[in-house]
Amino acid sequence: MTETIDARSSKKVPDGKLIRVDLTYDDRIESVTITGDFFLEPPEAREELERAIEGHPNDVERDELLVAIQDVDASLIGFTAGDLADVTREALT
Amino acid sequence: MTWTIIDEGRYSEPIQQALEPVLLDRVDAGEIGPTLRFWYRERPAALLGRFQDYSDEVATGYVEERNLDVVRRITGGGAMFVEPGAVITYSMYLPRSEVPSDVEESYAELDRWTIDTLRDLGIDVSHEPLNDIAHPDGKIGGAAQLRRENAVLHHTTMSYDLDIQEMLRVLRIGQEKVSDKAISSAEKRVARIGEYVDISRDDVIDAMVDTARNRFDVTERSLTDDELAAARRLADQKFSTSVWNEEL
Numbered sequence: 413m414t415e416t417i418d419a420r421s422s423k424k425v426p427d428g429k430l431i432r433v434d435l436t437y438d439d440r441i442e443s444v445t446i447t448g449d450f451f452l453e454p455p456e457a458r459e460e461l462e463r464a465i466e467g468h469p470n471d472v473e474r475d476e477l478l479v480a481i482q483d484v485d486a487s488l489i490g491f492t493a494g495d496l497a498d499v500t501r502e503a504l505t
Numbered sequence: 506m507t508w509t510i511i512d513e514g515r516y517s518e519p520i521q522q523a524l525e526p527v528l529l530d531r532v533d534a535g536e537i538g539p540t541l542r543f544w545y546r547e548r549p550a551a552l553l554g555r556f557q558d559y560s561d562e563v564a565t566g567y568v569e570e571r572n573l574d575v576v577r578r579i580t581g582g583g584a585m586f587v588e589p590g591a592v593i594t595y596s597m598y599l600p601r602s603e604v605p606s607d608v609e610e611s612y613a614e615l616d617r618w619t620i621d622t623l624r625d626l627g628i629d630v631s632h633e634p635l636n637d638i639a640h641p642d643g644k645i646g647g648a649a650q651l652r653r654e655n656a657v658l659h660h661t662t663m664s665y666d667l668d669i670q671e672m673l674r675v676l677r678i679g680q681e682k683v684s685d686k687a688i689s690s691a692e693k694r695v696a697r698i699g700e701y702v703d704i705s706r707d708d709v710i711d712a713m714v715d716t717a718r719n720r721f722d723v724t725e726r727s728l729t730d731d732e733l734a735a736a737r738r739l740a741d742q743k744f745s746t747s748v749w750n751e752e753l
Contacts, residue, residue: 427634428635429581429635432558432561445558445753446556447556447557447558447561447753448554448556448557449554449556449557449581449582449583449584450556450581451580451581451582451608451635451649451650452555452556452581453651453652454652455555455556455579455581455651458556458753487608489581489608489635490581490635
């Protein structure tokens with residue numbers, strides 16, 4: 413049985429906004445909350461981004477996360493899917 | 506472009522924030538045309554961006570002690586501290602057809618008449634992407650947008666003579682956020698219109714209205730009873746609840 417860990421990581425995107433990821437994981441990512449001073453259209457897509465990150469293994473590859481995030485139909489303003497993937501992976505380490 | 510200006514009415518922060526979706530939705534539905542509204546507040550308040558964590562941004566103990574309103578906006582962006590008479594806040598509710606489709610371009614375009622007004626008053630301001638109105642001394646204000654299918658909300662708050670010390674007590678200004686700006690003190694990040702002009706806040710707003718009159722076809726009106734009733738309902742149901750303001 414893997415230990416459940418709460419983790420948080422954040423990034424101030426250069427010339428962009430702050431994104432922060434809080435997550436709970438064991439061998440997989442259980443729950444994700446994305447906060448910060450970014451913009452997102454439509455705003456409801458925040459929860460879809462969170463769902464897109466959940467369920468991946470705790471050693472998920474960047475590309476796999478990136479594809480899942482990019483699959484969400486939303487405009488990310490002040491950060492990129494790559495930024496979100498990086499912050500997520502940082503929280504997992 | 507014909508603008509309708511609403512430049513009156515003092516309301517609580519939850520009602521002010523509730524007026525945003527109420528008026529945006531009416532432009533979205535084609536019920537009203539392009540509208541510019543200036544805000545007049547009753548009390549100091551902290552405003553959170555749509556996606557911000559309450560306890561990360563607000564000094565919760567101090568806010569409770571002072572019984573300050575903390576209200577989440579429908580727009581993204583950062584936390585702000587506001588005081589009646591010390592900031593200038595206005596909202597533009599526009600049909601999408603009047604707004605550049607590129608987001609970055611639309612912030613620059615919709616801030617332009619304000620920046621031109623401040624420059625005419627002798628203030629050295631410029632648009633700083635994505636959404637800041639900046640002076641060489643620091644940030645004077647910021648805008649935030651929200652898009653609906655047929656309409657765009659662009660609202661802006663600028664400091665006239667905000668109490669920066671109080672702002673620093675109310676908000677947790679993250680060091681992380683300023684790390685790429687090479688600024689050591691958070692105080693330096695805010696510049697205030699009142700430091701650069703000898704005219705009152707109301708005179709600055711009058712100058713903005715004059716710019717709008719010169720540039721656009723302008724009519725004035727009050728909020729309708731119906732708009733206000735809808736905003737009061739929404740304030741009760743959403744913008745004054747801890748579910749909306751404190752949770753995500």
